[in-house]
Amino acid sequence: MPNSAENMVKSPVVADALQDMPVDLSSFDSFLKTFPLQGEPLYEAVFKRNTDIIQTQKARFAVANLEKILTATFVVSSVSGFDRMSLRDLSRETGMSMGAIYSCINKKEDIALMVADIVRLSSDLTRQHAMQASSRWSQIEQSIRFHLYASTLLQPWYFFLYFETRSLPEQQQRESKRIELDGIDGFEEQIRAGVDSGEFSTDDPRMVANTIVVLLEDWYLKPWKIRLTDSADKTPGQQERQINRYHQSLVGLVRKLLATQ
Amino acid sequence: MPNSAENMVKSPVVADALQDMPVDLSSFDSFLKTFPLQGEPLYEAVFKRNTDIIQTQKARFAVANLEKILTATFVVSSVSGFDRMSLRDLSRETGMSMGAIYSCINKKEDIALMVADIVRLSSDLTRQHAMQASSRWSQIEQSIRFHLYASTLLQPWYFFLYFETRSLPEQQQRESKRIELDGIDGFEEQIRAGVDSGEFSTDDPRMVANTIVVLLEDWYLKPWKIRLTDSADKTPGQQERQINRYHQSLVGLVRKLLATQ
DNA sequence: CAATAAAGCGAACGCTCGCTCTATTTTTTA
């Protein structure tokens, strides 16, 4: 079976109920209540978007196993990368047999592809949402907030994709770069518009946009740099306070970069 | 032979002639003429710092082979990572036999360790140099310039270490984080001093310091983002112009972040 | 409660890897 669509990047169109409810950004807490890509719906989405790969028919079983597989993948591969994670490691960590694992995937790489797909989906949600803000400044602020919240919730996913992109097919690699560039372009456009209208002032919109994107990446790539406590103190309150502190830092920095005189 | 010092991080003390001549930062061109870690001296340094590992006795041969091995490593592993680069690939790319390769290393990991050692050495050179500037502002600017120049010259080395750190021994991983944190600390300290003296103004010195470091990393990690031409147009003139443009962008951004009022 | 279908299991397969080793040739050095 010559399946030329094997490594195709899935459509970014957000399907089903995912786009129905608007995401509430007023606090991390309310974000948690409205963001669709988390908990069981997250793994249901993984299942629905990969029915061509997954052998298991009943969603109930597949969803539970996908959760085990992906969670374990993040744990095991965080030690020394996806390549060095053997499927025997994964079998031990999940408590599943090799056969059970292979009823959710066709090949090891599929795990990485599923992660890539979800992160892209989340990125698209972010971009879609950004368009709805009222003023130009709040558009930027909301974009930052959305990205910060989403990448905190999906931190292992974002982290994984960043470091494992290189072991994905070439097309997927290009797609990852494109998404990053789109992110920069988006901010740049908003900044330019603000400069034209006299709301902002900067002589280097591209650099400011790039700085925002790079600092957003820094948040989920290097938790050890910003969040003092990595293992302990993961109470929701602590987490919310840390996000807010970083959000404030970042927004403050951007405000200064765009300030008129 | 119980060699407990196997994975020891080498002393950061810059040996031999490396520290004799001061590095000239007035332009990238003059930097090229004075920075010690490049061309043959670079691979001589690799040799001298790894005589315990390398079997080949005559420096002449060892240096030439190290250059071949490391250059080929960067080429081959840039495709899909160090783990997926087999030593048979390396043998083909270098044109050396397995035996010849194994007279320069004891195990595959040694290649990565050599790279890590040199990048650390370069980072230490950067930090040492920064202390010599006159004013506080020029200290920051010179640090940025030095880092930008060095990481351009050693781009494959820096890039490799960033993405392969995870497959190094734990001690080396911690060392990499420490270096990054030291870099941030250094900038933060200078900024705080400037704020205290009224030269600068910011309410978040740590964030500004972090931004600088992250944007410096961005330069060597994502050439495709900034430098339009990756393969073609690698003339020294083009390169110098691109560095200068990025340096100007970065310094301009930092200046605005530290501006009083 | 059988009967059937789905899910789960794990030993075994073929293969590639890092690494070693030897016999031989080439190059360098004194």
Place this chain on the structure above:
DNA sequence: TAAAAAATAGAGCGAGCGTTCGCTTTATTG
């Protein structure tokens, strides 16, 4: 020119990898 050092080609080793497949167990259903 003779001894020493370096490099070659490649067969071979055992470990560990991703993947498969015949089988057992569990769940579903008429």
